[in-house]
Amino acid sequence: xxxxxxxxxxxxxWWLAIEPAVQANTLNFWQxxxxxxxxxxxxxDRWLQYLKGLGVTLEVSFFAILVGLLLGTVLAILRLPQVxxxxxxxxxxFAQLGAGVVKLLSKFAGGYINLIRGTPLLLQVLIINFGxxxxxxxxxxxxxxxxxxxxxxxxxxxxxxxxxMSVEKxxxxxxxxxxxxxxxxxxxxxxxxxxKSALPAMCNEFISLIKExxxxxxxxxxxxxxxxxxxxxxxxSAFTPYIVSGxxxxxxxxxxTWAIGKLERRLRNSDH
Amino acid sequence: xxxxxxxxxxxxxxHFDDGKLKALQGVDADIRRGEVVVVIGPSGxxxxxFLRCLNLLETPSAGTVSVEGVDITDPKVNINRHRxxxxxxxxxxxxxxxxTILRNMTLAPMKLLKKSKAEAEQKAxxxxxxxxxxxxxxAYPSQLSGGQTQRIAIVRAxxxxxxxxxxDEPTSALDPEMVGEVLDVMKQxxxxxxxxxxxxxxxxxxxxxxxxVLFMDEGKIVEEGTPQQIFENPQHPxxxxxxxxxxx
Numbered sequence: 246x247x248x249x250x251x252x253x254x255x256x257x258x259w260w261l262a263i264e265p266a267v268q269a270n271t272l273n274f275w276q277x278x279x280x281x282x283x284x285x286x287x288x289x290d291r292w293l294q295y296l297k298g299l300g301v302t303l304e305v306s307f308f309a310i311l312v313g314l315l316l317g318t319v320l321a322i323l324r325l326p327q328v329x330x331x332x333x334x335x336x337x338x339f340a341q342l343g344a345g346v347v348k349l350l351s352k353f354a355g356g357y358i359n360l361i362r363g364t365p366l367l368l369q370v371l372i373i374n375f376g377x378x379x380x381x382x383x384x385x386x387x388x389x390x391x392x393x394x395x396x397x398x399x400x401x402x403x404x405x406x407x408x409x410m411s412v413e414k415x416x417x418x419x420x421x422x423x424x425x426x427x428x429x430x431x432x433x434x435x436x437x438x439x440x441k442s443a444l445p446a447m448c449n450e451f452i453s454l455i456k457e458x459x460x461x462x463x464x465x466x467x468x469x470x471x472x473x474x475x476x477x478x479x480x481x482s483a484f485t486p487y488i489v490s491g492x493x494x495x496x497x498x499x500x501x502t503w504a505i506g507k508l509e510r511r512l513r514n515s516d517h
Numbered sequence: 518x519x520x521x522x523x524x525x526x527x528x529x530x531x532h533f534d535d536g537k538l539k540a541l542q543g544v545d546a547d548i549r550r551g552e553v554v555v556v557i558g559p560s561g562x563x564x565x566x567f568l569r570c571l572n573l574l575e576t577p578s579a580g581t582v583s584v585e586g587v588d589i590t591d592p593k594v595n596i597n598r599h600r601x602x603x604x605x606x607x608x609x610x611x612x613x614x615x616x617t618i619l620r621n622m623t624l625a626p627m628k629l630l631k632k633s634k635a636e637a638e639q640k641a642x643x644x645x646x647x648x649x650x651x652x653x654x655x656a657y658p659s660q661l662s663g664g665q666t667q668r669i670a671i672v673r674a675x676x677x678x679x680x681x682x683x684x685d686e687p688t689s690a691l692d693p694e695m696v697g698e699v700l701d702v703m704k705q706x707x708x709x710x711x712x713x714x715x716x717x718x719x720x721x722x723x724x725x726x727x728x729x730v731l732f733m734d735e736g737k738i739v740e741e742g743t744p745q746q747i748f749e750n751p752q753h754p755x756x757x758x759x760x761x762x763x764x765x
Contacts, residue, residue, distance in 0.1 A: 333592075415607055415609050415611040416611060418607065419605075419670075421574065421600065422574060422604070422605035422683075423600065423601070423604075423625035423677060424597050424600040424625060424629050424677065425597070425625060425628065426597055429628060433624060433628075437615050438613075438615055
């Protein structure tokens with residue numbers, strides 16, 4: 246239809262306007278900036294590639310945070326002194342076996358945290374991608390979620406453990422004296438209070454994780470960093486694609502910081 | 518008062534730090550149904566440890582604690598079921614700060630007695646009215662005074678309809694002007710026939726409300742008797758010494 250032919254977008258018109266200057270290499274400052282934006286964002290709908298990359302980054306981050314929170318909380322509980330030094334209630338075979346298994350798991354949790362925190366995330370990503378899933382066709386997003394989630398869990402575990410230990414012992418005693426099991430006491434009484442005091446550190450961890458997913462560009466997952474890198478390889482602009490990616494990371498992190506700050510204020514208002 | 522024994526303690530010992538600190542060195546005591554037993558004694562005499570052994574918040578190193586004939590130190594016994602029947606009030610209140618008063622009181626009845634929300638709240642409101650705090654049902658613990666907080670802690674325990682109430686220095690952390698309101702609730706409870714074991718420094722309360730007073734020192738019950746016997750005619754030199762210091 247003729248309408249489509251007529252509507253050359255305003256961006257195209259501007260481009261056409263400066264094109265002679267581009268050829269002659271006589272661009273002024275603002276024209277240079279517009280040239281960069283046009284080539285790296287507008288031309289061929291490249292902005293869509295950033296958005297797709299952003300989508301992948303958010304997807305991986307969201308599920309990795311979920312994995313990290315769940316696994317991290319379990320690891321944190323296994324690392325509590327009362328779990329580490331659990332003693333069998335009774336001399337029965339199963340009581341002894343149960344206590345033995347719990348102690349073993351506790352040791353394993355400690356070792357896991359040391360191992361993950363003591364080695365680079367990049368190395369872990371490479372091992373999971375080429376080592377563990379090397380011969381299996383599997384979505385890179387899933388590999389990213391597994392690698393970043395398993396990594397984050399080690400850090401989350403220490404944050405949650407700190408949170409749990411900041412809750413007064415009297416809270417546990419009050420719960421247990423009412424007849425609640427240690428599990429119910431943990432779920433209804435200790436963890437909600439631990440979560441509140443762990444929130445600022447947790448916010449830090451989430452921010453780190455979101456940015457660290459950029460390492461997944463190493464295994465050719467087209468997340469936000471890789472998307473920028475890919476555009477650079479097409480346009481040969483050394484700065485602009487990375488700056489666009491950077492602005493998007495910043496927007497995500499600032500939004501998250503704002504949301505958690507709001508949550509923190511709400512928790513503070515409700516009980517203090 | 519009947520002579521039906523509800524808690525029977527035999528040869529109770531509790532050691533801390535691998536036996537370096539012997540908090541309890543062989544305590545025998547019977548608590549009868551409907552009785553108010555007040556435990557007094559100097560700091561570090563093992564009063565609180567004794568009380569905390571009654572619902573196994575501390576695991577005894579030796580000896581037995583029987584509740585209604587069941588030895589609760591036996592690992593096969595489900596201690597949670599027994600704790601439901603034994604309410605406990607702490608020195609530092611220990612209300613759950615992230616829950617409203619009402620939620621503090623209904624959590625355990627809903628989870629353990631399988632009460633519906635409406636049932637549990639009705640019972641909680643009834644008890645709140647009795648201690649004059651019904652209008653604070655939706656407040657958070659940090660919005661209450663110490664005296665109010667401790668009164669809530671008492672009725673929170675009562676929501677489980679316990680057969681015994683254990684009080685661990687319930688007024689020690691309170692400002693002096695708030696001690697009275699908490700003691701009043703405890704007196705009321707005693708008059709209703711609740712079985713109570715109270716660790717306290719409130720000698721006036723012991724004298725007025727106790728059926729029996731236990732004096733503890735260095736992990737043992739040194740002397741026991743009616744309030745008249747203990748306060749007016751103490752036999753043991755350590756009891757005399759202690760009372761001379763606290764009853765000025």
